[in-house]
Amino acid sequence: MGPYYRGTSQSTGAFFDMFYQHPILMLLLAVGTVAAGFFMLRGKKSE
Numbered sequence: 064m065g066p067y068y069r070g071t072s073q074s075t076g077a078f079f080d081m082f083y084q085h086p087i088l089m090l091l092l093a094v095g096t097v098a099a100g101f102f103m104l105r106g107k108k109s110e
Contacts, residue, residue: 082089
């Protein structure tokens with residue numbers, strides 16, 4: 064593992080390692096965040 068793991072715990076390092084092994088998870092996380100923000104904004108405008 065690289066130097067960016069030095070200040071992190073083992074579980075945090077495993078979490079980031081999972082993203083490097085499965086890049087599609089990063090895409091799904093980004094899409095989910097955008098979708099959640101879209102629905103929150105849409106809900107606020109209708110009130």
